[in-house]
Amino acid sequence: xxxxxxxxxxxxxxxxxxxxxxxxxxxxxxxxxxxxxxxxxxxxxxxxxxxxxxxxxxxxxxxxxxxxxxxxxxxxxxxxxxxxxxxxxxxxxxxxxxxxxxxxxxxxxxxxxxxxxxxxxxxxxxxxxxxxxxxxxxxxxxxxxxxxxxxxxxxxxxxxxxxxxxxxxxxxxxxxxxxxxxxxxxxxxxxxxxxxxxxxxxxxxxxxxxxxxxxxxxxxxxxxxxxxxxxxxxxxxxxxxxxxxxxxxxxxxxxxxxxxxxxxxxxxxxxxxxxxxxxxxxxxxxxxxxxxxxxxxxxxxxx
Amino acid sequence: xxxxxxxxxxxxxxxxxxxxxxxxxxxxxxxxxxxxxxxxxxxxxxxxxxxxxxxxxxxxxxxxxxxxxxxxxxxxxxxxxxxxxxxxxxxxxxxxxxxxxxxxxxxxxxxxxxxxxxxxxxxxxxxxxxxxxxxxxxxxxxxxxxxxxxxxxxxxxxxxxxxxxxxxxxxxxxxxxxxxxxxxxxxxxxxxxxxxxxxxxxxxxxxxxxxxxxxxxxxxxxxxxxxxxxxxxxxxxxxxxxxxxxxxxxxxxxxxxxxxxxxxxxxxxxxxxxxxxxxx
Numbered sequence: 001x002x003x004x005x006x007x008x009x010x011x012x013x014x015x016x017x018x019x020x021x022x023x024x025x026x027x028x029x030x031x032x033x034x035x036x037x038x039x040x041x042x043x044x045x046x047x048x049x050x051x052x053x054x055x056x057x058x059x060x061x062x063x064x065x066x067x068x069x070x071x072x073x074x075x076x077x078x079x080x081x082x083x084x085x086x087x088x089x090x091x092x093x094x095x096x097x098x099x100x101x102x103x104x105x106x107x108x109x110x111x112x113x114x115x116x117x118x119x120x121x122x123x124x125x126x127x128x129x130x131x132x133x134x135x136x137x138x139x140x141x142x143x144x145x146x147x148x149x150x151x152x153x154x155x156x157x158x159x160x161x162x163x164x165x166x167x168x169x170x171x172x173x174x175x176x177x178x179x180x181x182x183x184x185x186x187x188x189x190x191x192x193x194x195x196x197x198x199x200x201x202x203x204x205x206x207x208x209x210x211x212x213x214x215x216x217x218x219x220x221x222x223x224x225x226x227x228x229x230x231x232x233x234x235x236x237x238x239x240x241x242x243x244x245x246x247x248x249x250x251x252x253x254x255x256x257x258x259x260x261x262x263x264x265x266x267x268x269x270x271x272x273x274x275x276x277x278x279x280x281x282x283x284x285x286x287x288x289x290x291x292x293x294x295x296x297x298x299x300x301x302x303x
Numbered sequence: 304x305x306x307x308x309x310x311x312x313x314x315x316x317x318x319x320x321x322x323x324x325x326x327x328x329x330x331x332x333x334x335x336x337x338x339x340x341x342x343x344x345x346x347x348x349x350x351x352x353x354x355x356x357x358x359x360x361x362x363x364x365x366x367x368x369x370x371x372x373x374x375x376x377x378x379x380x381x382x383x384x385x386x387x388x389x390x391x392x393x394x395x396x397x398x399x400x401x402x403x404x405x406x407x408x409x410x411x412x413x414x415x416x417x418x419x420x421x422x423x424x425x426x427x428x429x430x431x432x433x434x435x436x437x438x439x440x441x442x443x444x445x446x447x448x449x450x451x452x453x454x455x456x457x458x459x460x461x462x463x464x465x466x467x468x469x470x471x472x473x474x475x476x477x478x479x480x481x482x483x484x485x486x487x488x489x490x491x492x493x494x495x496x497x498x499x500x501x502x503x504x505x506x507x508x509x510x511x512x513x514x515x516x517x518x519x520x521x522x523x524x525x526x527x528x529x530x531x532x533x534x535x536x537x538x539x540x541x542x543x544x545x546x547x548x549x550x551x552x553x554x555x556x557x558x559x560x561x562x563x564x565x566x567x568x569x570x571x572x573x574x575x576x577x578x579x580x581x582x583x
Contacts, residue, residue, distance in 0.1 A: 024403030027482060028396070035394030035453055036409060042450050043416050043424060050427025097322060104319045115570040117327055120334070123561045124554060125511030127532045131550050132333040134535070135340055135543070140348055142332055172330060180571045204312060226418070233420035236513055240535050252422040260518070265430045272426040279423065 054270035066270035076271070079251040080278060086163070086238075086250065087231035090170040094178040094227055095220065102183040103208070115183075118176035129169050130240040134160055137168060165241035166248045170231050178227045185219030186212075221290045225283045232279055251275050334554070341547035363548035366541060367530055373556075375441070376526040379516075380509050382445045383452055384502050390449075391456025392498060396490070398457065399464035413454035421451060421514040429518035439521025447515040452505045459504065463497035496567070503564040510557050527553050 013019075020026065055063040070076045105111055121129055137143050137159040144156040159165055189212060197207045235252040242248025255275060259268025341359055343352030363369065394413075398406065416424065428447060429438060437443035467490075475489045491498075513528050520529050531553050534546045 024401045024406075026401070029401045029403055030397070031393040032397035032409065035390045035457060036412070038390055038449070038453060039412055039416070042428065042446055044412070046428040046431040047424060049431050053427075053430065100315075100319050101323055104316060104323075112570065114323070114327075116565060117330070119561070119570040121330060123507055123511055123557055124334075125513055125528055125557070127513050127528050127535065128337075128511075128550055128553060128557075129333070131531065131535045131546065132337045134538075135547070136329075136333040136336040140346075142336060142350075143329070145350065172333070175326065184571055229418070229420050233422035233514075235422050236517075236532055240532070255422075255426050256518070259426055259430060265433070268426050269430060272423055276419070276423045279420070 050269035050272060053266050054273050056266055058264045058266045066267050067274070069267070070270060070274060075249075076254055079249055079254045080274070082247060083232055083234070083250040083252075084278075086166055086170065086234065086248065087228055090167060090174055090231050091178070091224060091228040094171065094175045095182070095224055097175060098179040098182040098223075099186075099216075099220075101179060102186045103212075105183060106186050111183075115180060118179060120176075121172050122176050126169065126173055126234075126236045127240070129172050130237040133165060133169055133172070133237075133241055137165065160241055161243055163242065163247050166234065166238050169237035169241050170234060173237075174227055174231055177230065178223055181223045181226065182220070185216055185223065188219070189215050218290050221286050225286050228282060228286075229279050232282075233275070251278075337547050337550050337554070340544055341551045343544055346544075359542070359544040359548040360552075362542075363545045363552070366545060367534060367549055369527075369530075369549065369552060372525060372527055372530045375524060376510070376556075378441065379444050379448065379524075379526055380506055382441075383448045383509050384506050386445070387449055387452040387456050387505055388498060388502050390453050391501070392460055392494070394453075395457045395460035396464055399461045400469070413457050416451045416454050417458070421512070424450070425515050425518045428515070432519050438519045439524060441524050443519045443521075444516055444524045444526070447519045448509055448512055450515065451512075452509065455505060455508070456501045459501040460494070460497055463494065463501075467493055500564075500568045503560070503567055507557070507560050507564050510560065527556060 014022070017026075054066055057063075057065045105114060108114070135141055139156040139158070143159070144153070147153045148156065159168065193211055193215070194207050197211045202210065233252050234250055235256070238244060238248045238250045238253060242250075244253050251271065252275065255268050255271035258264050258271055339352065340346060342355050342357065344354035344356045346352035398410065425447070428450065432438035432443045432447065437446060471489060471493070472485060475485050480488065510526075511528060513532065516526050517529050517532060520526065525533075531546075531549055534541065534549055538546060
């Protein structure tokens with residue numbers, strides 16, 4: 001209000017308030033302020049704080065020593081490879097399964113039952129899935145029992161407390177996520193485009209390869225990124241279903257241990273930053289390769 | 304609709320459905336295992352347990368102090384839903400109705416917490432909360448959980464608000480309504496279905512939100528999912544059935560809200576955190 005007190009400025013033209021309103025700043029715009037402040041305080045500030053903290057090692061020393069320690073200690077730097085070794089195969093498998101299934105489900109009239117069942121593992125969360133799989137895939141569980149009854153194996157397979165346990169849990173929680181995202185992209189493409197291709201004599205494979213796939217590629221790239229980033233930050237199932245000291249010591253375990261078991265917040269922040277950088281690198285690489293594919297409308301509106 | 308009738312196409316369709324069936328059967332069997340085990344007296348090396356009992360529920364209830372945990376869980380969820388509703392809807396309204404410099408940057412700021420996994424920003428966030436002394440308290444857990452839910456509400460609500468005709472608001476203004484009256488008497492009733500859907504999604508997601516709660520919760524501010532994690536983590540200390548009973552209580556809590564939510568929202572909305580950004 002005291003801005004208006006500067007009378008000379010007001011007389012010469014529109015008031016500051018009017019000028020701001022013309023740019024889109026008025027009382028309504030101010031409604032965004034609480035959420036923005038909140039986001040700055042609890043999201044941007046911690047990130048910046050963690051970034052700075054990661055260069056201030058707990059035991060003193062030079063500013064890069066946390067990162068130097070990470071990349072010189074095999075117990076730490078190997079977590080990146082271990083996490084990638086889990087996250088990339090799972091994400092690719094999820095995507096490869098999701099595409100044909102999404103194409104099939106798109107033709108279904110009652111999709112809701114299937115999507116509801118698939119949404120179950122996501123709503124139940126990773127902890128419950130880990131707990132359930134511990135019983136289900138265990139040596140006495142129904143899965144091994146069924147395989148043995150069918151005569152496929154003679155000894156129970158070891159499926160928990162190792163790589164495959166974590167793999168299975170990432171598949172169960174990750175597949176629905178990947179699938180439902182893919183489905184939303186597949187249904188977003190106008191079926192008229194496929195019908196046009198079919199009229200011109202394209203086989204099913206040709207229609208997929210030359211009509212759908214190019215249109216889907218950008219969506220699939222985003223789906224890959226979102227699913228990958230989820231799988232890369234796997235935590236509860238790697239602890240509960242894997243070998244948190246061995247092959248499934250993923251990077252989030254290393255970060256959580258450093259910060260909240262050794263109380264070395266600086267090291268924890270450094271590992272979290274490394275985690276973010278690796279995720280970002282993969283996401284940027286995938287999204288950059290998107291530029292190689294078709295970009296444009298897929299809704300096929302008539303001109 | 305194109306129908307392929309060749310043998311190859313039929314085999315392919317059969318293979319696809321078999322994969323879906325395999326997945327769904329394993330998923331349901333996994334859930335059934337937990338439920339069966341929670342009612343089992345002794346279950347070792349057989350298809351079904353030796354006998355049935357409900358005593359694990361009462362033992363889990365007292366062992367894990369589930370009453371306290373449930374109370375904390377619902378208080379946290381209530382606070383998260385309320386605050387993210389207030390902050391999210393107001394911000395979404397401003398973003399939907401006004402164009403101002405820096406708007407794109409702001410939307411990006413709200414998009415990031417949804418794209419970045421909670422484990423990545425959770426560790427620096429928890430560090431800050433520990434240093435301010437908020438971690439371990441009720442409000443620390445609420446604050447951490449709000450980080451992804453406020454942006455979620457904003458991004459769900461923006462398209463919903465955009466589809467409401469601004470002339471209705473202009474009419475209310477003409478009749479002398481101030482911003483507050485406009486919100487309460489005009490916008491809120493119109494937006495109710497969207498707000499309800501967004502908040503139910505927040506609720507379902509917050510019950511299952513493990514990482515952020517795990518990183519900042521103290522002994523008195525654990526939610527159900529974190530308590531379940533610690534129970535499974537310390538497996539061997541307690542009977543498996545007791546942990547499974549707790550898991551069933553957790554499942555029931557989640558599923559009740561999921562069923563309510565599914566009456567109002569499309570299941571795919573639970574996954575796609577918000578309206579997907581068009582792929583440009």
